[in-house]
Amino acid sequence: MKKAKKLMFQGTSSHVGKSILTTAFCRILAQDGYKTAPFKAQNMALNSYVTPSGGEIGRSTVAQAEAAGAEPIVQMNPVLLKPTGNSCSQVIILGTSRGNYSASEYQNQYSQKAWASVKESIEYMESHYDVMVIEGAGSPAEVNLKKNDIVNMRVAKECNASVFLIADIDRGGALASIVGTLELLDEDERALVKGLVINKFRGDIKLLEPALTFLKERTGIPVLGVIPYLNKLGIDDEDSVSLQEIPDDHVMRDIHIAVIQTPKISNFTDFDALNHEPDVNVRFVQKGDLLGNSDLIIIPGSKNTTEDLLYLKREGYAKEICELAEQGTPVIGVCGGYQMLGEKVSDPDHVESQNDEVDGLGLLPYTTVMQGVKNTYQVHFDCDDLPFLDMQFKGSDLKGYEIHMGETTLNKPAQTLFHITSRSSKDVDVNDGYINEKHNVFGTYCHGVFDNDELRRAIINALRKRKGLSELPIQFRYREYKESEYDRLADSVRKYFDMDTVYEILRNE
Known part of the structure; x- marks a missing residue:
C-alpha cells in the first residue's frame, strides 16, 4: 500500500508560527487536490475539542483538519497534555484521559508508553491520506528533553519526513536561532531539514537578502519562504498566550x-x-x-x-x-x-x-x-x-x-x-x-x-x-468567516513560499 507523503514544520522555539504554517499547508495541499491531514504527535494545551467519536484532541489540530477539509480524528493528535497546575498534567492518549502525572513522571516513564500510540497513529495516518502535514512542538534542539522526545525529530525520523525549520524574525535573533538549532541537531537529523522559513517579517525584503544568502552559505539549506506578519487571522490557536496578542483597535462599540x-x-x-x-x-x-x-x-x-x-x-x-x-x-x-x-x-x-x-x-x-x-x-x-x-x-x-x-x-x-x-x-x-x-x-x-x-x-x-439600542440582524457568519480565513492564509503563504521546491520535495519522497 502506498504511504502518505510527509511535510513537517519544526521551530527554533515555541510560538514561532508552526501551527499557522501547518494550517496553511493543510489548506494549500487540499486546494491542490491532495487528501491531506494534520498530525501533531504530542500537544500541550488547555484549548481542546471533541472529535465526532468523542475523543479529545488539541483545538489547533482541529483547525488544521478544518483547513484540510478532513474530519478530525484522535490519530491526528494521539497525545494531549492538559496542565492542571503544580507541574502536573492530565495525560490524554488517543482521545481518552489516562490520569494526572507530574512532569518528571511523564517525561521519565509515561512518554515512552505514549510513543507506542504515536507510532500506531502514524501508521494509520500513512494509510488513509495522501499527505500528512506534521507539526512539531517547541524546539528540536532542547538537549535536556531530547532523550524522551516523541514529537520532533523522533517523529521526523520515524516517518522520514521532510522538515522545514521556522524562525520568528519579529522577536529578533532569527539567524542565530536557525544556525544554533541546526548545530545542535545530530547529522541524520540535519539531513532531514530541507528548507528554512523566516516568519512574521515586516519591512523591505531587499534589506533581508544578505541574511538569506548568509543562511544558505552557512547551513547549506535554502530559505524557502519569508512570510510576512499576517494580522488578525481568525484561526483557532492552541495556547492562551495568544490572548495577549489580541490587537486593541481602540474602537468603542455598543x-x-x-x-x-x-x-x-x-x-x-x-x-x-x-x-x-x-x-x-x-x-x-x-x-x-x-x-x-x-x-x-x-x-x-x-x-x-x-x-x-x-x-x-x-x-x-x-x-x-x-x-x-x-x-x-x-x-x-x-x-x-x-x-x-x-x-x-x-x-x-x-x-x-x-x-x-x-x-x-x-x-x-x-x-x-x-x-x-x-x-x-x-x-x-x-x-x-x-x-x-x-x-x-x-x-x-x-x-x-x-x-x-x-x-x-x-x-x-x-x-x-x-x-x-x-x-x-x-x-x-x-x-x-x-x-x-x-x-x-x-x-x-x-x-x-x-x-x-x-x-x-x-x-x-x-x-x-x-x-x-435597536436590535440588529445577523452581522456575520462564523463558519463562513473561518473558511475565508483559511483561504486568505493559504493565498498569503503561497505568494511568499517557494511552492515549486515544495512539490519537488514531495515528488522525491
Missing part, C-alpha cells in the same frame, strides 16, 4: 463583554465569534484588571475549577461578580464557569486538585461533584425557550461540545436551558444548564454555544435592548 481570564482558563476560543462581531468589544480580564461597567460578564471553562474559583475569591472578582449580578448585570458561565456559578464545588477524590470542597458564587442553586470519568461529546441541542434577559429565544439543531469531569445536581427547582438531542451521533434526551429567576444569570456545560450565529446574535440583541 456592547462590552468581560471574560474573566482565570489562571487555568480553557477553551478560550469559545469567545472568538463574539470578538468578531462588529458591535461588540470582548475584553479578557487579567489579574489586577477592573471589571468595569461591562454589559456582560462571562466566566469561561477551566482545567482546575476549584483553584480558579479560589482565584476569583482571592482577587475580589467573586464578590464583585455577585454584587453586579444582584444589580442586574448579566453573567454567563461555560463549563467550569458554569460549575463556579453554583453553591458548591466538591472534589472528594482530588480529580483536579487537592481541594476537598470550595463554596461557589451561589448565583444558581446546584452543587457539582468532580468525578473520575470524563464526559467528552459532540452535541446537538434544541432550545425551546431561553428567557435570558427575557429574550425568549427558540432554536433547533444547535451545535456544541462537552468536556467536563463534574456532575451537577440541583438543590432546588430551576429552569433548564437546552435540550441535548445527540451526543457523539447517538440520540439522547438530556437537559443542560440552568438560568436564575431574574433571567440575568445562566450556565451551561456546552462549549461552542456562541459559534451558533442565531443564538449569538439573539444574546447580543438582548444586551442591546437592555441598553435601549
Whole structure:
C-alpha cells in the first residue's frame, strides 16, 4: 500500500508560527487536490475539542483538519497534555484521559508508553491520506528533553519526513536561532531539514537578502519562504498566550463583554465569534484588571475549577461578580464557569486538585461533584425557550461540545436551558444548564454555544435592548468567516513560499 507523503514544520522555539504554517499547508495541499491531514504527535494545551467519536484532541489540530477539509480524528493528535497546575498534567492518549502525572513522571516513564500510540497513529495516518502535514512542538534542539522526545525529530525520523525549520524574525535573533538549532541537531537529523522559513517579517525584503544568502552559505539549506506578519487571522490557536496578542483597535462599540481570564482558563476560543462581531468589544480580564461597567460578564471553562474559583475569591472578582449580578448585570458561565456559578464545588477524590470542597458564587442553586470519568461529546441541542434577559429565544439543531469531569445536581427547582438531542451521533434526551429567576444569570456545560450565529446574535440583541439600542440582524457568519480565513492564509503563504521546491520535495519522497 502506498504511504502518505510527509511535510513537517519544526521551530527554533515555541510560538514561532508552526501551527499557522501547518494550517496553511493543510489548506494549500487540499486546494491542490491532495487528501491531506494534520498530525501533531504530542500537544500541550488547555484549548481542546471533541472529535465526532468523542475523543479529545488539541483545538489547533482541529483547525488544521478544518483547513484540510478532513474530519478530525484522535490519530491526528494521539497525545494531549492538559496542565492542571503544580507541574502536573492530565495525560490524554488517543482521545481518552489516562490520569494526572507530574512532569518528571511523564517525561521519565509515561512518554515512552505514549510513543507506542504515536507510532500506531502514524501508521494509520500513512494509510488513509495522501499527505500528512506534521507539526512539531517547541524546539528540536532542547538537549535536556531530547532523550524522551516523541514529537520532533523522533517523529521526523520515524516517518522520514521532510522538515522545514521556522524562525520568528519579529522577536529578533532569527539567524542565530536557525544556525544554533541546526548545530545542535545530530547529522541524520540535519539531513532531514530541507528548507528554512523566516516568519512574521515586516519591512523591505531587499534589506533581508544578505541574511538569506548568509543562511544558505552557512547551513547549506535554502530559505524557502519569508512570510510576512499576517494580522488578525481568525484561526483557532492552541495556547492562551495568544490572548495577549489580541490587537486593541481602540474602537468603542455598543456592547462590552468581560471574560474573566482565570489562571487555568480553557477553551478560550469559545469567545472568538463574539470578538468578531462588529458591535461588540470582548475584553479578557487579567489579574489586577477592573471589571468595569461591562454589559456582560462571562466566566469561561477551566482545567482546575476549584483553584480558579479560589482565584476569583482571592482577587475580589467573586464578590464583585455577585454584587453586579444582584444589580442586574448579566453573567454567563461555560463549563467550569458554569460549575463556579453554583453553591458548591466538591472534589472528594482530588480529580483536579487537592481541594476537598470550595463554596461557589451561589448565583444558581446546584452543587457539582468532580468525578473520575470524563464526559467528552459532540452535541446537538434544541432550545425551546431561553428567557435570558427575557429574550425568549427558540432554536433547533444547535451545535456544541462537552468536556467536563463534574456532575451537577440541583438543590432546588430551576429552569433548564437546552435540550441535548445527540451526543457523539447517538440520540439522547438530556437537559443542560440552568438560568436564575431574574433571567440575568445562566450556565451551561456546552462549549461552542456562541459559534451558533442565531443564538449569538439573539444574546447580543438582548444586551442591546437592555441598553435601549435597536436590535440588529445577523452581522456575520462564523463558519463562513473561518473558511475565508483559511483561504486568505493559504493565498498569503503561497505568494511568499517557494511552492515549486515544495512539490519537488514531495515528488522525491
